[in-house]
Amino acid sequence: MSLFKYILSGTVLCLSLQVQAQIFSKGKDADELYNEAVKETKLNHYQKAIQLSREALEKRPDFVDQQLLLGRLYMLTGNAELARKYVKLVLAKDPMYKDAYLYAINIELGARKYEEAECYVDEGLYHYPSDKELMLKKLGILDAAERFFQGGVYADNLLDKYAGDTSVQRAYTGHYLLAGHYYQQRNNQLLSQENYEKALMLDPDNEEAKAAINSMYVRSGSFTKAIEQVNAALAINPGSYELMMRKLGLLQDMHDYAGAIDQLQQILKRWPADAKARSTETTLRMEAAAWYANTDPFLLYAGIAEKNPGNREALDKVIGMSMSRGAYREALAWINRGLKNNPNDQRLLSLKLDVLESDRKFAEAALLAERLRYNNAGTADQRSRYSALKIASGRDYLAQQQYDLALAEFDKALQTDPRDTTAMDLMANTYINQKDHIHALEVLDKALAVYPNNSRFLLKKSSVLAETGQYDEAADIAAQLLNQHPQDAKYSANLVDLRLTAGRKLMQAEEYDMAAGEFRAVLVQSPDNIEALNYLINLETAIGQSDSALVYADQGLQYYPDNKELLLKKAGILTDMQRYTEANAISYQLMQRYPFTIKYRTAYTDGLIAEGNTYQRNNAPDSALALYRQVLNINRKDSLALQYSINLLNGKQSYDSALAYANQGIRYYPNNESFIQKRAVTLENKKMYAEGALAADSVVKLNGNPVNVDYADYLHSKTMKNQFGMFFLHSSYDYQDTKYNIATLEYRHFFKRGSYAARLNYAGRQQGTGLQGEAELYYTHNPELYSYALATYSNEVVFPRTRLAYSIFKTFKHDIEGELGIRYLNADSSNSISGVASIAKTWKDFWVNFRAYFISDSPEFYTSYNLTTRYYMNRQQDYISFTAGLGTSPDDRSRLIQFPKLAGLLTRSVGAGYQKTFKYRTTAGIFGTWINQKVTNTDFQNQYDIYITLQRKF
Template sequence: MLYLVSLLLFIRNVKISEAQLTSIKLNNMLKRISKLTLALMLLCLYTNAQWLKKFESSDNLYQDAKREIELKHYQKAINMCNKALDISPKNMDIHLLLGRAYSLAGKVDSARLELNRVIEKNPKYRDAYIYLINMESIACNYVQAIEYADLGLKYFPNDRDILLKKLDVYNKEGNWIESNKLADYLFDKYSGDPFIRTVYLEYKLTLARQYSHKGYIDIAKRSYEAVLEQDPLNKEAIQAVYNLDVRSGNYVSSLAFTNRALQASPSSYEFMIKKVGILEAMYRYVDAIEVIQNLEKLYPNDPEVRKLGPYMRMQAGRYYMNSDPYLQFQGVLEKEPGNRDALNYVVNIANSRGLSEDALSWVNTGLKKYQGDKDLTIKKMGILTNLKSYGLASKLAEGVYRQNPTPDNKANFIELRTQSAKAYIAEQEYDSAISDLKTVLQYDHSDKQATSMMVNAYSQQKRYDDALHVIDEVLTYYPGDEGLLYKKAGVLESYQHYAEAAQISRDLLQRYPDKRHYLNSFVEQSLAAGRQSLAYDDYSSTKTILQEVLEKQPDNLDALNYIINIETAFKQYDSAIVYADQALHYYPDSKDLLFKKAAIYSDAHKYQEAYAITGALHGQFPYNIRFRDAYIDQLQGSGRQYMASNMADSALGEYYKALEASPIDSNTLFYAINILNDQKQYDTALALIARGRRAYPDKPYFLLKRAVIYENQLKWEEAWLTADTLTKMANLDPKYQDYTNYLFSRRLKNQWGVAYLRSKFDYAPSINHIATVQYTRRIKRGSITGRINYAGRQNGTGFQFEADAIYNHTPKWYSYGVASYSPNGIIFPQLKLGYSIFHSFKHGYDGEVGVRYLKADSGTTLSFLASVAKEYKDFYFNLRGYYINLNTNLSSASLASAATTQPNYYSVILSARYYMNPVTHGDWFSAIAGYGTAPDDFSRNYALAQLLSYPTVSCGAGYTKQIKHRTTIGMFFSWYNQKYTDAVFVNNEKIADPTYHNQYDFYLQLLRRF
């Protein structure tokens, strides 16, 4: 029974494979087989475990692709990424890596497609923006690169790396105005970052070189001075400022920068020579000769230095040929060191000539003689102030104030000590500056300037608590002071206490509604507070803050963008659209806001509304990849919606629109080809496949679909050739090899086979044997099989000649017919006739009705049968029932328990399969259980009249293996248990037990296509 039902199921499976849509997606789910023996289950699990080893992990392919990129094997990396995407098509990390590989390989268009897909699916994928900016910058598409940078900064405000990329693009573009603004902004935000500091200084030097080369001396000098503010000893900046000052005739400034350079390199030949030239131009020959003397000590063998001394003395001699008052008063002091008038003159003349160091030296000489002299002390303070030695000057001023505590002396001391603090701050010596400012505040607790400077110094050190303490202390003297409160809000903002800062700005705005900078501060701080709340997923607080901002500034674009994003994140799409419309009311020409509105519609699955907007944007900006990709994606979403509603024609219309925008979009081609295949529009599907092959020659999908379509058209030769090409392209991938072998087997029209059945009985010593040879020929709509069976039984031997056929009327209707003849009606039935009609229903169900006729020496049977079958995932189930009418030639006494000479019987069989390859149904395990004797069971139907009356139960199991879809090997085992007699009772006492007999069948089968 088992082998016959398995044979019928195999024949039916041929029909299903022809009509089945072969989509090679390997499904490695193991299913537990119920009601089979433990050995059978272990064998199944082992076989599937081996099968799983064939598959590759997308994670492993991703890691391999990264290594290939490091080795600069970019094409290999592209191939690996594509294979990984076949396994995990929604993995954005793989899409990103593929985009990077395309970019490095020089395939810019493909890289754009992949990277834009990443930011479309995940707008917060930071690396995608960086790769896009780099790629567009290398391609000199600076406008597009800036657009990507701005888009990235919306999701990652003040991101250091994106800002640096944007700065680089501006530099390459030559947009110095915007680049200068951005460089200053970067340095202001990240002044404590050493790398940003280096970039900033290098940028300023580059900018200064550009302007200097173009002759913009003042602008170039400001850029170099900006460098010197952060790096006072920068040699290039010092040299450049010197050259610019010389070009403009500003010798005082040139001398100052030269002296600064000599502080860093006191023995520099170059700068000492420069200083000599400047001093000569300023007619300061004495100082020039002093520098020359140092040069003669350091470079005694230098011929230029040897010539320089006599030359400068000659120049000085000519200059001082007339009587110089300075020299005259110096001569007086040499003779009369205590001459106070001469001392005053020398100091005053030296000061007027800019000889501050000489003047200081003369003052110090005077103070040695006149210790504590008030006038000399005041002169010394003035000289130190000119030399910008504010620390020393403030100490003198402090002493003067203590000796004479007048308001003027106090103000002078506080001014000098404040200047000293400023100098320390400029040199970033914040601790020294704070020490000076504390001294100032000791003398004047309410000094606002000192307070502001100390707050700045603390803020630069990020000592925000100390800064706030200083402000709060001064506020006790000036409660409600506008400037101090504004300063406090700024500190709180730097401290990232945005909500508190916003509260202060809100109060100031209420008090001074006309001062717009308070409004700007309130908005910025509120937005920062909103972003902070958003970072902690406190969306409710964020939304409240943003609504308050919009009450003050309904056109604030940042607030509108944030609140739209929040509403969208919480799927409050109607509210998000309201805010989007509000934003568009103020910014009607903003393509970004229109794009955002379309994205909201898309998230809400209102794809028609979405692509109405993106379609217009794409029409207006046809070269904008972001608009085009969004338009296509939304058309695809609309198509998927139509497909979910079984509106395939409408879906196909959407996909055609997408193909008009991007004729080679791979996803759109996939969707359209699948629909066309389902609708049997094979020619159109093949045209799109050809387009896909031209655009993506490395993608296996299109070759695979071409093979499937040829298979559906029963063009086995074309299907096999296509699959063979696919296998070679995919480096002999096992899954494609298996499909190629399957298609090759479908080309073959012929099949031969042999089989052997061995039946053993526990109630008889003999063993029955049946050997079979057969030949099958496939025709256009089915197959015809001829079979010769030879049996050896206890009562003799005999032949049976048999033929059966399968004919497919339509894709859902097919017939099965069988006829056999045996000259001997004892070994086989003399005549066997049968016919069944099958119909395929929805959801994997099949139905069958049929009739069977048998004629044997013991009588005839006429049977009616019905069956229902169902495929469920990797399983196939079949329930078959027979109603049997027996017309026997034997006496009723010879029928063990028959009630009449023409009794009616029935038989029921339940069979199941588990497919190891659910796509081609090549290998399977089977199990069967039944009651009664079926007329199709040719191991028992030769003796139906004797066996029908015996209650019989049966079960069995088997395994079928296909080798390259050409060779089929089957092995089956069945067990029958027959009840021959009932228990015998006499006077309600059992005197005999019921009798049971067993039959054991073992069946082997080999089939080969050719």
């Protein structure tokens, strides 16, 4: 007996610890830790994510997604060895995990282990032979390993397979550029040119390839081809500085100096301040001079002027020829030579001024003009020229972003002529370019004080005010301009653009009410402005003002009745307003007009689905199903319509139709977890549990989360029709040393309407061995009515000779269940008959039952009451129970042995228990009860029961 005590105590302790863990454990499971790790990874908190990942793997070592995430985290933190380890673990467990191949390839590429990377990409392509991403990876590996010949063959095949894919086109071009550069570095001009030309076949505008081929033409002396290539490029892009400079260089290499000088003049005309072009001029002319040394008249005159500096005719000729050729620096040099001999020569000084101005050296020219003006009591023309030169000099500084020097020049121009509008305008522009709006406004205000109605200054001030956020003042000025020029569309457009800009910026600042005010003001000025209409439609829709949004949509459609975007927005608004018939009519028209545009077909089907959902919410499933069928007629693969149809058909118990839709969804989306799950649910509804369990297993393979595994276990349990059980009841007393035990074996069989069971009870006593056989039946008559029946017979050594029981249960509204029954007990020549009545109620996870027994043991009559409460957990697989009783009932197994003696005693009892089910198949429970019996007015005795259960389905 002592050994039994220890075993029993250990069992009770283990089960109680399990109960405590179930009730009080609050630790996060592996899925929660994984989700947190993903969030931390997105926030770049890699170390925190690694810690969470390790905790998740401790709880579930075979968590494949978590292992891959940990491999990625180690890759992001530069730990290639650990990254490689976890990615390999994933591939070993799941060779179909595509992302794992991509990570493995990247790890090996980073380590320059190209052969290993190629092994991984080939293995991935074995499982996913047409996967574009993996194929691009393989091309990248071949390029990184400098295996350009194999890469070229692979790139051609890849382009043939995905001819219209832009990512493949970029990879193809990139491969041939890389190969061309590789061969060019190794002086293999033939292969280099061949690869660059292949790149140009797909991307004719590729600058890198064109420049490389042009360079090869030049090195090989093929100037004609090089010129032809550059001219072809200039025909497409005539304003390209780079192409024009390249042509200049080629002409110079060909000694076509006339063409080269002409090309240089074109460049300087476009970019007069370009230092590179200006510096090229002298070198080019010197080369031309050397080339034409024996035939150029300029050189002959220059020779004379060199030998005889006082020869004015030769000097004038050299200066004139230099200026006519655009060689301003040479002309200036000759002028300076002449001024050495005659510093105050007015003609030479005027020529120098002309040369400096022609050479765009406006700062020097302005200083010289100022000198001439002071020396000769400057005329109005000289003052005007001086002011113009200062403005031109300021422009140059402004173009070079030397704002302080530019402002100084404009200021000197204004000192000469305070009313010069150009100087004022450029000074304002200089401040605007520096974002110095305060000084810009000061300059503009001064300008407007002189020219109060100048449209240019007003327009510029309006723009500056808008930049500073002073939209109302800016709009006032724009309105003033419009009033001055009511027929000029430019000012009307300016006011509209200003308010549109203000509205956009207010939207960026999330000032939506103010933004809407600006857009409404635009519509006052321009009722057909589609941009303002679109903004207002979007704003009103965003804040839930569908009525206002519809007004603006209708206003837009008055001006643009066929505008498909406005029609689509109107359909969306009507959908939001649940005016589905009107919305769907518009979407249908758009779909008919543009049958090949997916978004209109999608808008129509989305509208039908939204209308169907409304019918579904309003408990009109037939109308909803009709709409979903319309969607499927348009798009048989529409996943939402399929899923909603399956749900509704299951609700209508049209399981065959629901199953057909589920199979249709699986056909189009073979790896879609949702459709396979719905097939399993539908098969469960059809009570086809074996087929449903197979479908649930497929879901687990796709996503082995605990919910899916649990459902698969549940369906598997439904396929099991038999159950074996073992029960052990131990009773001890404080008024005697004897302890009573009852062991029970049970076999139960489940059938469509219930179950039946056979039990054998065993109890050993000093007076002999007690055996009792039991037969039990649960039978469901209909969804609201079922019966319970029990019959027992024993050898009367320990157990009552006969027990009979029958109850019928009825389910009422609001989860209320009632019971009426009868019990018969024959023990120790005593016969008792009892009536039973109970009522039970369910509140979410709580179940409460109150049962009363009315016992007739002639000539006595007794009553007994029992209250049972259960709290269910884990989808009602497990529960904790609490019981309280008054009196001894004919269903109390532990006291039926002494029932005739105890029936009249005042008995109170309380008990608690816990039952746990593992995978819907194995159920274990432990229950304890304390019974207090009043023997006399002063004497009480206590009984303690421990009841252990174990059941297994098979």
